[in-house]
Amino acid sequence: xxxDDHKRAEIEAQRAASQExxxxxxxxxxxxxxxxxxxxxxxxxxxxxYMGDDAxxxxxxxxxxxxxxxxxxxxxxxxxxxxxxxxxxxxxxxELKLHIKAPxxxxxxxxxxxxxxxxxxxxxYSRLDREFYVPDADHLQSNPSSNKQGRDDxxxxxxxxxxxxxxxxxSTRAYGVYKNLLNEDDTGLAxxxxxxxxxxxxxxQFYWKIDxxxxxxxLSLRADAHAQYEIRAYADVILxxxxxxxxxxxxxxxxxxxxxxxxxxxxxxxxxxxxxPARRSIRRVAGSPSASGAS
Numbered sequence: 260x261x262x263d264d265h266k267r268a269e270i271e272a273q274r275a276a277s278q279e280x281x282x283x284x285x286x287x288x289x290x291x292x293x294x295x296x297x298x299x300x301x302x303x304x305x306x307x308x309y310m311g312d313d314a315x316x317x318x319x320x321x322x323x324x325x326x327x328x329x330x331x332x333x334x335x336x337x338x339x340x341x342x343x344x345x346x347x348x349x350x351x352x353x354e355l356k357l358h359i360k361a362p363x364x365x366x367x368x369x370x371x372x373x374x375x376x377x378x379x380x381x382x383x384y385s386r387l388d389r390e391f392y393v394p395d396a397d398h399l400q401s402n403p404s405s406n407k408q409g410r411d412d413x414x415x416x417x418x419x420x421x422x423x424x425x426x427x428x429x430s431t432r433a434y435g436v437y438k439n440l441l442n443e444d445d446t447g448l449a450x451x452x453x454x455x456x457x458x459x460x461x462x463x464q465f466y467w468k469i470d471x472x473x474x475x476x477x478l479s480l481r482a483d484a485h486a487q488y489e490i491r492a493y494a495d496v497i498l499x500x501x502x503x504x505x506x507x508x509x510x511x512x513x514x515x516x517x518x519x520x521x522x523x524x525x526x527x528x529x530x531x532x533x534x535x536p537a538r539r540s541i542r543r544v545a546g547s548p549s550a551s552g553a554s
Contacts, residue, residue, distance in 0.1 A: 270295070270305075285312050287504035296496045299489060301390045301462055302360045304496050311353030311471070313338060313508040319349040335508045342509070350472035353506065357467045357497070362392040364459040365489050372477050375469035382463075383451040386441065391430040392460040393423060398488055426460070433457055471506065478502070 273293045288309055295303045317334045320341055341349055361369065370377060396419040400412060414422060433456055440453040447453070469477070474497075480486065482494035503510045 282310075283312055283314065285309070285505055288501075291500070291504060296500050298492050298496055299362070299392055301392065302362070302365075302493070303358075304360075304493060304501070305358040306355070306501055307358050307466065308356040308468075309354065309505060313506045315352050316341070316349045316471075316506070316509065319352040320346070338508050347472045350475065350509070351470040353471035355469060355471070355474060355501070355505065357501075358464070359467055359493070360462055360464045361493060362460050362489065363457075363463050365392075365487075365493065366463050366465060367459070368487065368490050369467075369481075369493075370465075372473070372480075374473035374476070375467050377465055377467055379465035380463050382454040382457075386450065387437070387454065387457060387461060387463075389431075389434045390462045391434075391458070392462065392489070393426050393430070394489075396420075396423065399423070430458060430460060434461075471509070474502070475509075 270293050288306065292306055292308075295305050297303050313334065317337055320337060340346075359366075359369070366379070370379075396416075397413065399414045399419045399422050413419075436456045437453055440448040440456060441450065442448070478494050478498050481490050482498050483491070486494065498510075
């Protein structure tokens with residue numbers, strides 16, 4: 260699963276290839292197509308394909324043909340209107356396909372969002388490589404006494420050293436057991452059973468295709484300050500490196516609306532003033548229009 264020289268050359272060949280197309284493209288997205296954005300110690304996010312842009316959202320909302328004669332500021336105003344009033348279907352016209360490499364425990368959180376098409380690397384058919392996630396010492400925190408999830412105070416240097424040593428030891432030892440069970444030179448245990456020896460900090464890979472509406476919902480939860488750090492690291496990269504390049508008018512909605520922060524504002528972050536709309540009650544009055552589309 261690591262990106263070796265052969266795979267790296269293949270990626271560079273994909274990036275260098277030029278294709279003629281009549282469909283709308285986004286220059287900033289073309290520039291990062293297939294590029295690897297590193298996350299955590301061995302993970303990454305890559306854009307494999309995309310469809311649509313801010314103009315496609317506007318076009319779908321107006322049910323029009325072609326770009327028309329509308330001005331850019333009018334298009335941006337319409338996108339803000341759609342966001343404010345939760346007209347979600349125009350955003351579903353845009354789609355994004357990503358290649359993700361993440362620890363198994365991150366992938367399991369990720370795939371709880373059942374609004375995307377997914378295909379994951381199979382340890383039933385293929386052998387996993389010796390790549391596992393070990394947190395930086397800065398992210399080793401104690402369990403909070405008042406909550407069953409989340410993190411509390413950062414561990415002391417000695418506590419962190421011991422925790423890292425144990426994580427590395429058990430992860431390395433587990434891979435040795437995994438290899439021994441496989442025993443591929445002789446008759447060994449089936450891969451679908453041998454994988455049971457590996458902990459959830461080992462890395463997996465998957466392709467993930469999702470529409471923009473559901474992507475924004477995913478990011479509103481996983482780029483939030485309350486999300487687990489490891490999945491938030493991926494959400495931040497998708498948000499700042501990919502979504503901003505792909506649909507800038509959607510990425511930066513008006514700060515004059517009633518917003519609640521998508522994540523805790525940080526100095527220099529574009530999201531310190533641009534945030535996702537406040538959630539409304541999901542309870543509907545009888546006869547009210549569906550929340551999934553325009554009223």
